[in-house]
Amino acid sequence: MNGVIHLSLALVAFSVVSHGNHDVDHHHDHHDRGQAVSKISDNTVQFATELYKILSQRSDGKNIIYSPCSISILLSVLLLGSKSKTHTEILEGLSFNLTQIREEEIHQGFHELLHMLTHSDHEFTLDIGQGLFLRDDIQPLQTFLEKIKEFYEAEIQATKFQEPKEAEKQINDYIEKKTHGKIVQLVKDLDIETRLVLTTYSYFKGNWKTPFDxxxxxxxxxxxxxxxxxxxxxxxxxxxxxxxxxxxxxxxxxxxxxxxxxxxxxxxxxxxxxxxxxxxxxxxxxxxxxxxxxxxxxxxxxxKLNLSATYSLKDPLGQLGITELFTDHADLSGITEQPLKLSKVTHKVVLTVDEGGTEAAAATAGExxxxxxxxxxxxxxxxxxxxxxxxxxxxxxxxxxxxxxxx
The missing domain is CATH 2.30.39.10 (Alpha-1-antitrypsin, domain 1)
Incomplete structure (x- = not known):
């Protein structure tokens, strides 16, 4: 019997706060180290707009808030563990064509993107990362561990899915900590059959260059x-x-x-x-x-906005052609030698936009x-x-x- 992967996407989109008047603009020269990322930027934007249209068709009059950047990074982590048709579907779903870009360049591009988003001398806070939780009696392949660490700074944490409540607490505590308390209780109702949970998180907090009063x-x-x-x-x-x-x-x-x-x-x-x-x-x-x-x-x-949205991405990804992942034919033999399939993809985003603290008001006076x-x-x-x-x-x-x- 196939094990079940429960995949959750935890995302705090962004909280716009303006405390103080920092009017400095740093222009970093990214020409030299932006080469790998420039090779994937058209694809990531195409993926974002395609997924948006699918979510919009299904939105039924509700707000849509999602992080295409985090979803594409998560799928590219799965690329490292997938093979055959499962692998091809993920590549095509991400809008990549291997006649135009080598697979190594895709991972190099995402690696550079992650590094530039999270390590640069920014004047905003942006944390994007992965959390992978594997049942503690399953041995992941060493090559997979090395690749996810090298490209995505990700690690696998041994988790007691035999005790679903304990596993839920471990994962939810991890995500809550990584998203600065913005996302709580991401996973619930874990199945005792669950073998692997993949999460990705994104947290942004920035100050308007010119705040509102x-x-x-x-x-x-x-x-x-x-x-x-x-x-x-x-x-x-x-x-x-x-x-x-x-x-x-x-x-x-x-x-x-x-x-x-x-x-x-x-x-x-x-x-x-x-x-x-x-x-x-x-x-x-x-x-x-x-x-x-x-x-x-x-x-x-x-x-002013203070909104959140939660999605199951299984069907939207299916509309992008990523279907085999969720069936008994899924080939994730690059992660572990045991058969696995994906059961669930959860994506949650919190969006806050406001004018900021009162001390920012003076910043608008001199314009x-x-x-x-x-x-x-x-x-x-x-x-x-x-x-x-x-x-x-x-x-x-x-x-x-x-x-x-x-x-």
């Missing part, structure tokens, strides 16, 4: 759809923004930088044009937006703006949000906010 935040209407209006705490700032009006896709794109090399992209479709925007979403469009963002003055209003009234950009109906690490062009988190009050 909390005294300007007030309650306003947010139009969920034609029949539903909710009250939200709306943040306001007048000043300089990077923005672009995309007439082809009928949307307004606003870029807001954090201190350091992370940026948030907010995309507001024109009323009634949400579908066109979603259908047109692609790596090329994201690239085009980045190229066309121009610095102008504007009055921007964005709701000179033209006398004429700048245009208003009000995010008061469903919009998209991307958290992007500019130095490695990767999407850390992607969200579609349909209802900011939805829990």
């Amino acid at each position: 909390p005294q300007l935040t007030n309650e306003e209407d947010f139009f969920v759809d034609q029949n539903t209006t909710v009250k939200v705490q709306m943040m306001h700032r007048e000043g300089w923004f990077n923005y672009y009006i995309d007439e082809k896709l009928s949307c307004t794109v606003v870029g807001m930088d954090y201190n350091g090399t992370a940026t948030a992209i907010f995309v507001l479709p024109d009323p009634g044009k949400e579908k066109e925007l979603e259908e047109g979403l692609s790596g090329d469009i994201l690239h085009e937006w980045g190229k066309n963002l121009q610095r102008h003055t504007a009055r921007v209003s964005i709701p 000179a703006v033209p006398m004429s009234l700048p245009p208003k950009i009000v995010f008061n109906h469903p919009f998209l949000m991307f958290l992007i690490e500019k130095s490695v062009t990767t999407i850390i988190t992607m969200a579609k906010i349909i209802n900011p009050t939805q829990q």
Whole structure:
């Protein structure tokens, strides 16, 4: 009988807090050490947008918040332990073609991505990593242990799955610690047959380069759809923004930088044009937006967010063509010689966006703006949000906010 892998993705997307006025911008020269990561960046963006479309089709009017970066890293760890058709499906699901890139280069790219995201001299906190838990009476292959350590700084922890409650506590404590207490009780109802649990976690906390003044935040209407209006705490700032009006896709794109090399992209479709925007979403469009963002003055209003989302990724990954992993035909013989298959993939994300502490308010006072009234950009109906690490062009988190009050 096949053992069962229970796979969980624990992700804290990001918490935007602005304490103090750190207006320094560090531009690191990544040209030399960004070569491996540049070979995978188009693929990771394509994976992100493909998965987004699948999640959106299945969202049933709920917010979408997920970390494509963490999911793709987790799948690439599985690549190291999979063989035959299982292996091919994961490669293709990740948008890789071995006629264009060698497998070694894929792992080298993810290794470099992880290193640059977590080890650089950032002015924000970003922790991304893996936790692998294997039943304590199963021996993992030494080659797998060496490879996951070399490429992904990951280790396998022996776990007593024969005692499901004890195993749950071990895994949940680990994830809670790694996500700074943001994600608790990730795994529950573990099966006594479980052999392996894989987790990945992502935690981001950054300060806006130019914060919002909390005294300007007030309650306003947010139009969920034609029949539903909710009250939200709306943040306001007048000043300089990077923005672009995309007439082809009928949307307004606003870029807001954090201190350091992370940026948030907010995309507001024109009323009634949400579908066109979603259908047109692609790596090329994201690239085009980045190229066309121009610095102008504007009055921007964005709701405060404190949201979480939990998904089972088994079916969405199936729609990407990754199906054999979950069947008795799964070939994970690169992990251990015992037969294993995947039973469950859980992905949880927490998203917090706020204006920050009151001491940040003074930072907005000295910003000179033209006398004429700048245009208003009000995010008061469903919009998209991307958290992007500019130095490695990767999407850390992607969200579609349909209802900011939805829990």
